[in-house]
Amino acid sequence: MAKSDAIEGSKDPDLIKLVEEQQVKVPEKKKPRAEQDVSDLLDMKMQKYLRGEAANLEVLQDKKLKTQLVIKEKLYGQSAKAAAKHEQWLMPNEEGFLEAEGFEKTWRITQQSLLNEVDANSSRKAFDMILPELGPYRMKYTSNGRYMLLGGRKGHLGLLDMLSFDIVKEFQVRETVRDVEFLHTEELFSVAQKKYLYIYNRQGTEIHCLKEHGTPLRLQFLDKHFLLASVNTFGQLHYQDVTTGEIVANLRTGLGRTDVMRMNPYNSIIGLGHSSGKLTMWKPTSAKPLITMFCNPGPVTAIAFHSNGHLMATAGMGCRIKLWDIRKFEVLHSYFGHASTLDFSQKGLLAVGNRTHVNVWRDYKGDQRYGRYMTHEMVKGYQVNNLVFRPYEDVLGIGHSMGISSILIPGSGEPNFDSWVANPYETKKQRREKEVHSLLDKLPPETIMLDPKEIGTVKQPRKKEKKSKKEMEEEMEAEVETAKAIKLKKKTKGRNKPSKRAKKKEEEVLKAKRPFVEQRLKEEQPFKKQKMIAEGEAELPVSLQRFARKQAA
Structure with a gap:
C-alpha cells in the first residue's frame, strides 16, 4: 500500500x-492519459x-x-x-466527395458505376421520369428537400413526396406553364401560366388568381419576408405580400423582357439578367436598381448565387461563365463555355447545364477556382431546361425537354440539418408550429438591403456641400425679390404711413438676407483668425487688441 x-x-x-x-x-490521483x-x-x-468568459461575481454585494x-x-x-x-455525432463537413486514386478522374465516374456501389436507399434517389408530350419541365424543391414540384410547359403540374416517392397531387391546367415556385410550405405553390399568376394548394384547388402581375415569366419567393416576386413580359418586377395580399412594389426595369431571375439567399436581393448583357439587383423599396453591372457582351442566360451570398455565377451568349465577388463587384475567374442554367449546392458545388450536357464544378482549394468534378450526358435529344440541387441530399434534379431526371452528386448536400430551420421529417403539428413562428418572425420589406449587417446601425449624417459664392448671391437675390414682392396689409390711420411701410419692407429684406450673411461670416471666420494669429493679435486679450488697433490707426 x-x-x-x-x-x-x-x-x-x-x-x-x-x-x-x-x-x-497528499498528491491527487492522476487521470489516465486517454481520459485526460x-x-x-x-x-x-x-x-x-x-x-x-465567465463574469467576475466576487465583486457583487x-x-x-x-x-x-x-x-x-x-x-x-x-x-x-x-x-x-x-x-462528435455530427457528420464531418469535409468528407462525402468523390476521391480519385492514381490516374483516375472523378468526372469519368458514371452514374451507373455509382449506383452499383451505393446502398439500396440511395440508389432509389436516382431515377428518370419520361413525359415526352408535356415538356420541357421546370422543377423546384421545398427548403427541407422533402417535396418536389414539377411543371410542364403544356400545363402538367405535379407534387411529389421524395421520401416515400408518392405522387401527392397531379393535375392538368390546360394552359402554358412557364415557371413554378413553392411558397412558405408545401401546402401552397404558385404557377406562372399563360396570362396570369395562380396559387394552388396541395390538393390542386385554385386559391388565387393574381392578375396584377400581368403575364409572368419567372417567379421567386422571399421566405423571410413572405414576398412573392415575379417578372412579366414587359420587364416589370412585382412584389406581393402573400400574408395580406398587398402589392408591395411595382418596378419598371426599363431594359425589356427578361426570363433570367434569381434570389440571393443571403440578403433576399433579386437579380435580373437582361438581353443587353447587364445584370441588375433590386429591392422592393427602391424604384431604381441597387446595382447595374455589365456581365457579358451578349444576353445573360443564367444566374446563380452561392448560399454565403458573396459569390455569384453568370453565363451569357458570349460563351463565358464568370464567377463574381459581390462584395467588390469584380470578376474572380472567367471560364470558356455556355450555360442555359446554373445552380449552387449547399456545399458550394456549381451545376452547369447546356443542351444535353450537365457538368458539376468543385472548388478544390477553397480559393473560388472551380474545376471539373462530375459530368453527366443526357440521352440524345433531351435538352436541359433547369438544374436544381436537392437540399440536405446528394442529389441533382434535372428538368429537360422529355421529363425530369435525378442523379447522384456525392458531397453536394449539407449532411447535418437543423430541425428548427428545415426538418425533412417534420410532422403536421411541427409544420403548423413552424408556420406560426415564421409568420411572427416575418421581416418587413425595408430590411432587404445589399449588406444586412447595416440593420440596427446608425446612419452617418451627410456632409453639406459647400456652395459657390455666385450660387449664394443668386439665392440671396431670389429671396430678396420674394421679400420685396410681399404685399403688406393696410392698417388703421396713423399706422399706414409710407415711411412705416418702407421701414417694414426694409426689415423683411434684411430678414431674408440674414441667413446668407451669417453663413458667409461663418466661412470667413477661420481665415480671419489665422490672419490674427499671424500678426500676433490673437494672443492678446480683446481689450488690448482694440487698444493696439487704435494706436496703429
Missing part, C-alpha cells in the same frame, strides 16, 4: 496532526459554445443576485458541454 493511501485511510488523530504540522501534501486527452478536447470544444448568476453560469456551462459532446 502506498504511503499516501495509508495516510488517507488512517483515523489516528496524532498522524493527521503530524501531517498538518509538517505540511505534507478526451477531457482537454472537450474543454477546447466547449469554448465554441460558451458566451465568452447582493447575495441573492450573486446566487442567481452562479446558477445561470452553471447552466451555460452544462449546455455548452452537452453541445460539445453531441458534436
Whole structure:
C-alpha cells in the first residue's frame, strides 16, 4: 500500500496532526492519459459554445443576485458541454466527395458505376421520369428537400413526396406553364401560366388568381419576408405580400423582357439578367436598381448565387461563365463555355447545364477556382431546361425537354440539418408550429438591403456641400425679390404711413438676407483668425487688441 493511501485511510488523530504540522501534501490521483486527452478536447470544444468568459461575481454585494448568476453560469456551462459532446455525432463537413486514386478522374465516374456501389436507399434517389408530350419541365424543391414540384410547359403540374416517392397531387391546367415556385410550405405553390399568376394548394384547388402581375415569366419567393416576386413580359418586377395580399412594389426595369431571375439567399436581393448583357439587383423599396453591372457582351442566360451570398455565377451568349465577388463587384475567374442554367449546392458545388450536357464544378482549394468534378450526358435529344440541387441530399434534379431526371452528386448536400430551420421529417403539428413562428418572425420589406449587417446601425449624417459664392448671391437675390414682392396689409390711420411701410419692407429684406450673411461670416471666420494669429493679435486679450488697433490707426 502506498504511503499516501495509508495516510488517507488512517483515523489516528496524532498522524493527521503530524501531517498538518509538517505540511505534507497528499498528491491527487492522476487521470489516465486517454481520459485526460478526451477531457482537454472537450474543454477546447466547449469554448465554441460558451458566451465568452465567465463574469467576475466576487465583486457583487447582493447575495441573492450573486446566487442567481452562479446558477445561470452553471447552466451555460452544462449546455455548452452537452453541445460539445453531441458534436462528435455530427457528420464531418469535409468528407462525402468523390476521391480519385492514381490516374483516375472523378468526372469519368458514371452514374451507373455509382449506383452499383451505393446502398439500396440511395440508389432509389436516382431515377428518370419520361413525359415526352408535356415538356420541357421546370422543377423546384421545398427548403427541407422533402417535396418536389414539377411543371410542364403544356400545363402538367405535379407534387411529389421524395421520401416515400408518392405522387401527392397531379393535375392538368390546360394552359402554358412557364415557371413554378413553392411558397412558405408545401401546402401552397404558385404557377406562372399563360396570362396570369395562380396559387394552388396541395390538393390542386385554385386559391388565387393574381392578375396584377400581368403575364409572368419567372417567379421567386422571399421566405423571410413572405414576398412573392415575379417578372412579366414587359420587364416589370412585382412584389406581393402573400400574408395580406398587398402589392408591395411595382418596378419598371426599363431594359425589356427578361426570363433570367434569381434570389440571393443571403440578403433576399433579386437579380435580373437582361438581353443587353447587364445584370441588375433590386429591392422592393427602391424604384431604381441597387446595382447595374455589365456581365457579358451578349444576353445573360443564367444566374446563380452561392448560399454565403458573396459569390455569384453568370453565363451569357458570349460563351463565358464568370464567377463574381459581390462584395467588390469584380470578376474572380472567367471560364470558356455556355450555360442555359446554373445552380449552387449547399456545399458550394456549381451545376452547369447546356443542351444535353450537365457538368458539376468543385472548388478544390477553397480559393473560388472551380474545376471539373462530375459530368453527366443526357440521352440524345433531351435538352436541359433547369438544374436544381436537392437540399440536405446528394442529389441533382434535372428538368429537360422529355421529363425530369435525378442523379447522384456525392458531397453536394449539407449532411447535418437543423430541425428548427428545415426538418425533412417534420410532422403536421411541427409544420403548423413552424408556420406560426415564421409568420411572427416575418421581416418587413425595408430590411432587404445589399449588406444586412447595416440593420440596427446608425446612419452617418451627410456632409453639406459647400456652395459657390455666385450660387449664394443668386439665392440671396431670389429671396430678396420674394421679400420685396410681399404685399403688406393696410392698417388703421396713423399706422399706414409710407415711411412705416418702407421701414417694414426694409426689415423683411434684411430678414431674408440674414441667413446668407451669417453663413458667409461663418466661412470667413477661420481665415480671419489665422490672419490674427499671424500678426500676433490673437494672443492678446480683446481689450488690448482694440487698444493696439487704435494706436496703429
